[in-house]
Amino acid sequence: MKWRPTITVGLICAAVVGIALWVIHARLIGHWLEVHTGTVNEPGPYYGFWSGFGSDLTEFAIIGTIATGVYQLVKKYNCHHPGCWRVGNHPAAGGQFSLCYRHHPDYQGRKPTQELIERLHREHLKRQAAMLSKLHEVHRHLTDKPAAAGGSGPGAPAAQAPRSGNTQADPGTLDGTAIPRDA
Ligand SMILES: [Zn+2]
Numbered sequence: 309m310k311w312r313p314t315i316t317v318g319l320i321c322a323a324v325v326g327i328a329l330w331v332i333h334a335r336l337i338g339h340w341l342e343v344h345t346g347t348v349n350e351p352g353p354y355y356g357f358w359s360g361f362g363s364d365l366t367e368f369a370i371i372g373t374i375a376t377g378v379y380q381l382v383k384k385y386n387c388h389h390p391g392c393w394r395v396g397n398h399p400a401a402g403g404q405f406s407l408c409y410r411h412h413p414d415y416q417g418r419k420p421t422q423e424l425i426e427r428l429h430r431e432h433l434k435r436q437a438a439m440l441s442k443l444h445e446v447h448r449h450l451t452d453k454p455a456a457a458g459g460s461g462p463g464a465p466a467a468q469a470p471r472s473g474n475t476q477a478d479p480g481t482l483d484g485t486a487i488p489r490d491a
Contacts, residue, residue, distance in 0.1 A: 387411055 346358025387396035387408040394408035398415070409415045414428060 344354055346354050346362060382393075385395055385397070385406065386392065387394045387410075388405040389396075389407060389411035392408060392411055394410065396406035396408050396411075398407050398409060398412040399405070400407050400412055400414075409419050410417050414420075415424065420428075
């Protein structure tokens with residue numbers, strides 16, 4: 309009869325100790341996790357990391373992304389002369405190269421002066437005018453030829469019949485088909 313309270317007390321004590329240990333251990337484990345992940349608002353060995361350097365990790369990622377973009381832009385727009393870090397915004401060889409004023413063959417290593425700009429501009433206009441006049445000449449040459457050869461152009465209705473016959477009637481038929489379309 310005496311053993312019963314003793315066993316009961318012992319069991320209760322064991323249960324209390326077990327629960328206490330579990331609670332303490334759970335708390336310790338939880339605390340360990342909190343400290344190491346920096347989620348506990350309490351100074352610890354990792355507090356400084358997560359509130360200082362660690363909190364900047366995302367910013368470092370952003371800065372890295374921006375730096376990469378800037379690097380790509382620099383690579384795209386810097387002078388194509390090897391080892392030159394100036395901005396190359398002067399196209400050379402028909403846009404094949406972008407060069408800085410120092411390395412562009414037109415500027416002879418100096419910044420383009422007003423007279424150089426004017427001279428190059430005049431040269432460019434002259435070149436364009438020459439090209440245009442050449443183009444007009446070729447165009448006139450091409451348009452004059454069929455007019456001289458196909459003198460029977462107005463006689464299109466008559467030329468429609470021998471279409472399958474000779475090849476010389478071809479410009480005539482082309483003119484002949486164009487006339488009804490316009491009319
Ligand atoms: Zn350069």
